[in-house]
Amino acid sequence: MTDAVLRLERLTKRYGALVVSDEVSVDVRPGEIHALIGPNGAGKTTLIGQIAGRVAPDAGRVFLAGEDVTALPAATRARRGLARTFQISALVSDVTARENVVLAIRSRSPGRLMPVPWFGARRFDEEAGARLTEVGLGDRADVIVSSLSHGERRALELAAALALQPKVLLLDEPLAGVGKDESRAIVKLIGGLRGRIPMLLVEHDMDAVFRLADRISVLVYGRIVATGTPSEVRADPLVRSAYLGEEDAAC
Amino acid sequence: MSKTRRDFLVLGLMLAILAVLPLVGLPGWVITYTARIMAFAICAVALDLVLGYGGMVSLGHAAFLGIGSYAAGILIAEGIEDFFIGLAAGAAAAGLYALATGAIAVRTKGVAFIMITLAFGQMAFFVANALSEYGGSDGLTLWSRATLNGTRALKSDTTLYFVILAALVASLGVVRLVTASPFGAVLRAARNNPERVTALGYDVERVRLWAYVLSAVLCGVAGVLIANLTSFVSPALMAWQRSGEFIVMVILGGAGTVWGALAGAFVVLALEEGLSLATQHWKIAFGALLVAVVLFTRGGIAGLFDRSAR
Ligand SMILES: Nc1ncnc2c1ncn2[C@@H]1O[C@H](COP(=O)(O)OP(=O)(O)OP(=O)(O)O)[C@@H](O)[C@H]1O
Ligand SMILES: [Mg+2]
Numbered sequence: 001m002t003d004a005v006l007r008l009e010r011l012t013k014r015y016g017a018l019v020v021s022d023e024v025s026v027d028v029r030p031g032e033i034h035a036l037i038g039p040n041g042a043g044k045t046t047l048i049g050q051i052a053g054r055v056a057p058d059a060g061r062v063f064l065a066g067e068d069v070t071a072l073p074a075a076t077r078a079r080r081g082l083a084r085t086f087q088i089s090a091l092v093s094d095v096t097a098r099e100n101v102v103l104a105i106r107s108r109s110p111g112r113l114m115p116v117p118w119f120g121a122r123r124f125d126e127e128a129g130a131r132l133t134e135v136g137l138g139d140r141a142d143v144i145v146s147s148l149s150h151g152e153r154r155a156l157e158l159a160a161a162l163a164l165q166p167k168v169l170l171l172d173e174p175l176a177g178v179g180k181d182e183s184r185a186i187v188k189l190i191g192g193l194r195g196r197i198p199m200l201l202v203e204h205d206m207d208a209v210f211r212l213a214d215r216i217s218v219l220v221y222g223r224i225v226a227t228g229t230p231s232e233v234r235a236d237p238l239v240r241s242a243y244l245g246e247e248d249a250a251c
Numbered sequence: 252m253s254k255t256r257r258d259f260l261v262l263g264l265m266l267a268i269l270a271v272l273p274l275v276g277l278p279g280w281v282i283t284y285t286a287r288i289m290a291f292a293i294c295a296v297a298l299d300l301v302l303g304y305g306g307m308v309s310l311g312h313a314a315f316l317g318i319g320s321y322a323a324g325i326l327i328a329e330g331i332e333d334f335f336i337g338l339a340a341g342a343a344a345a346g347l348y349a350l351a352t353g354a355i356a357v358r359t360k361g362v363a364f365i366m367i368t369l370a371f372g373q374m375a376f377f378v379a380n381a382l383s384e385y386g387g388s389d390g391l392t393l394w395s396r397a398t399l400n401g402t403r404a405l406k407s408d409t410t411l412y413f414v415i416l417a418a419l420v421a422s423l424g425v426v427r428l429v430t431a432s433p434f435g436a437v438l439r440a441a442r443n444n445p446e447r448v449t450a451l452g453y454d455v456e457r458v459r460l461w462a463y464v465l466s467a468v469l470c471g472v473a474g475v476l477i478a479n480l481t482s483f484v485s486p487a488l489m490a491w492q493r494s495g496e497f498i499v500m501v502i503l504g505g506a507g508t509v510w511g512a513l514a515g516a517f518v519v520l521a522l523e524e525g526l527s528l529a530t531q532h533w534k535i536a537f538g539a540l541l542v543a544v545v546l547f548t549r550g551g552i553a554g555l556f557d558r559s560a561r
Contacts (some may be wrong), residue, residue, distance in 0.1 A: 052450065078452035090447040092440040100447075103440055106433055107452035115434040115461075162453065 004029050004063075005198045006082075006168045007138055011050055011060035012221075013043075020046045021057065028168055031195045035082040035209045036202045038219035044202045045087055046095040047219070048172050052199070053077040074128030079107060085157040085174055087202075091145050097156050098141040101128035103162035128163070135189055151182030158189060161195070169199045174251045175208055187212065210234070257560065258509035258553075260425070265510060269416055274329050274408045283480065284524070286412045290476045292516035293415075293422045294499040297469035300426050302498065303507030304435065305462045306442030310365050310494045311372025313465040315345040317489030318375060319474025323384055323482035327393050334397035334405060338475050345471025346464050348375065353463040357456045372494055377513070379486040390485025397479055403478060414477050422469045423513070429465065439507075503544055505553025514552050 004027035013021040019041040028034045038044055049055035051062055053074035061070045065095075069077050093101050094175055105124045106112045132141045135155040140148065148156065154174055161169055174190065175183050188207050193199065194212075202211050209216065210230050218239050219228040228235045254262075269289065273282050294316055301307045319341030352371040359367055385391045396405040405411050423536050429435050441448040441455045441465040449455050478484045487493075496519060504515020522540065526533035 054446075073454065074449050075452050078450055084450055086446070086450075090444055090450070092443045092447055094443050095440065101441075103436065103448070103453075104451050111433060112453070113434045113437060113458065115432050116428050117431045119432055121433065160447075160451065163311040166409070218477075 002105040006051070006200065007027050007063040008047075008051065009061045009063065011047065011057045011062070013046060013050060013055065014058050019222045023060065024219070024222070024224055026200075026217050026224060026227070028198045028200050030198055032214040033190070033194055033199045033201055034218055035213035035216045035249055036200060037204070037206075037209055037216060042127070042219045043222040044219055045172055045247045048084060048200070048202060049250050051170055052082055078164060081164070082170065083161035083166035083168070084170040085154075085161055085172060087172040087176060089131045089150070089153045089157060091153055091156060091160070093146040094144065095161075096142050096144055097132060097137055097148065097152075098125060098128045100145060100156060100160050101131050101163050104160045105131075108165060111201065130161045131163050134158075134162070138183060149182075151186070154178055154182070154186060155189070158186070162193075164233075166197060169197050170205070171199055171201045173202055173204060176201060183208070254557065255509075256399055261556070262510040262513070264546040265513060266416075266420060266423075269419075273412050274548075279408060282412055284410055286408070286415045288517055288520045289415045289419045289452055290473045290480065291500075291520060292513050293419050293473035293476070293495075294470045294497050295504070295512040295516040296422050296426055297466040297510075298497045299501045299506060299512040300462055300469075300502050301466045301510070304430050304442065305438050305459055306458060307463065308309070308365050308498065309356075309368040309463070310491060310498065311352075311368035311370075311375075312466070312470055312497050313489045313491065313493035314372040314375035315470035316477065316483075317379060317486070318345045318491070319471030320484040320488055321379060321382075321385070321391075321474070323397065323478040324391050324393055327395065327397060327478075328385060329389060330543070331393065333401075334399050334479070336387035337397050337479075338437065338472060341475035341478075342468045342471040345474065346468040349467030350460070353437065353460045353467075355405070357459040357463065365477045369491055370495070372489065372491055373553075375539060376486055376489040376491070379489055386485065388486055390483055390487070391552075393478065394485070396482060411476075413481055415471045415480070417473055418476060419513075423518070425469065428511070429462075434461070446476070471530040475520070482501040499541060501551075503541065504550050505551030508550070508553035511551050511553035518552065 001087065006065065008024055008026045008145040010023040010025055011021045012023055024047060036044055037042055046055055053072060061068055063069065063113045064080055064082060069080060102124045105127055106121060111118055129141050132138055135158055137152060137155055137159065142212065158174065168199060174186055178186060191212055201212065213230055216230055216233040218225050218233060226239045272285060294312060298309065298312050301309050322341040322344040323337035326340055356364055356367045356371065380388045399405050405414065426457050437448060437453050437458050441458060445455045477488065500515035500519045501512050503518060504513065505511025522537060532535065544551065
């Protein structure tokens with residue numbers, strides 16, 4: 001357990017009377033895809049926010065590679081290796097796909113805020129191109145983001161996050177609103193990262209979750225009600241009633 | 252011709268016209284008034300970095316102009332007449348005020364940012380009014396312009412004109428360099444999506460703060476130049492209406508463009524002068540004109556030019 005790449009220790013967050021995170025303890029081990037599932041409003045996005053440093057927890061701690069990062073601002077955490085994607089695509093929309101990835105690559109370099117033009121940074125353009133090819137956007141590199149399709153933006157978010165060379169990747173519903181074909185491509189992409197980059201994956205698409213996850217944690221009303229392998233979680237009666245049952249009924 | 256090349260050509264042309272203006276035998280007041288416009292244009296160019304590229308609507312930039320001019324004016328009043336000392340003091344004073352107040356302002360956004368920069372601007376305005384040793388609300392008349400390397404060269408309006416033109420060119424150059432840099436890329440990206448930029452590992456508030464400070468430093472320089480040009484400094488320089496005027500210059504000219512802020516400064520100040528000669532009710536006419544430009548041109552004058560050039 002101590003060698004977890006990401007460890008949450010009793011994270012607690014309240015919005016007024018609403019407990020959104022109720023002593024949540026989860027860990028992500030090297031190389032694993034750890035899925036976090038739960039009904040709407042369970043507190044998944046808020047939990048990702050606390051890990052990434054966007055939302056301050058009321059109590060509890062976040063450890064990245066054994067180091068307590070709870071007090072660090074979001075930008076510092078990102079540079080330390082916590083990359084994320086957003087439930088609702090968040091990209092710089094008035095520049096090209098390449099520029100989004102270049103911003104990520106440059107953020108790792110000491111000249112990332114150099115106030116004069118940096119011609120040495122040209123090589124980042126090529127690296128960005130390679131990253132975009134990896135996610136299937138090779139021929140869309142120089143398209144302005146606002147002209148990309150929804151699925152392409154999801155892939156681009158992934159490319160930008162990967163360009164940070166993260167220690168852990170936090171994915172908040174990477175398949176939300178994506179069509180079937182594009183969805184299959186993204187699942188394949190995420191699966192291809194298994195073993196290389198540990199991930200905390202929030203996703204409502206149960207097919208994808210059970211295909212991708214090494215372990216699954218179930219969050220209901222801010223509380224982790226089960227953690228285990230996909231088959232353990234599938235068999236858990238509490239989970240079935242609290243979550244999977246509803247899901248089956250809805251489908 | 253690519254848009255970028257065309258833009259730089261337009262800018263070059265504008266600066267070339269300004270460079271030959273004093274040499275064609277125009278009356279003295281035209282030269283002095285143009286010099287004044289150029290000094291204010293420095294502020295517009297500086298504000299554009301914050302407003303056009305950074306997306307921060309500052310309604311307090313006149314304070315930086317005023318602080319620069321008071322720094323220069325007070326030094327001259329105290330017998331320290333060297334131009335470069337005045338320049339350094341004006342730039343530093345404006346920059347420090349921006350650093351202190353900006354550290355708070357950049358934590359806010361939207362209307363809150365407008366209000367807080369307005370408040371800090373007014374604070375400087377009231378302090379200037381209270382400086383009874385240096386003229387209080389009447390302002391401070393300087394008995395001479397600064398000295399240039401021990402000479403009285405700046406006594407000549409033409410020489411001072413060229414000094415101001417040089418400062419304008421330098422400001423345009425600085426803003427151009429910064430916006431083309433990695434810092435500038437982050438500043439612009441943060442205007443579009445601060446959340447994403449933060450998630451990529453950039454401290455958005457810090458980037459905005461340094462843009463704000465740099466912008467203020469350039470306005471401080473403009474203040475030093477205005478103080479010398481008019482041999483007079485007064486709280487009126489810091490009135491919030493002037494901050495509003497800078498915003499109008501940037502928006503009217505075209506925010507975040509190569510030459511928009513410069514064009515905006517000239518159009519606004521020339522119009523003000525022209526309309527105020529033509530009619531007492533010039534502010535109404537000016538307001539109507541402004542509304543027309545905002546309604547009918549996207550991207551100000553520079554945007555209008557782009558569409559007609561295509
Ligand atoms: N800033 C906030 N202030 C008050 N309540 C909030 C805030 N952010 C989230 N909440 C509430 O916290 C709860 C958890 O929200 P969260 O977005 O984390 O859920 P989620 O599990 O991601 O849901 P979904 O599956 O719909 O994305 C919700 O009831 C939401 O309304
Ligand atoms: Mg959510």
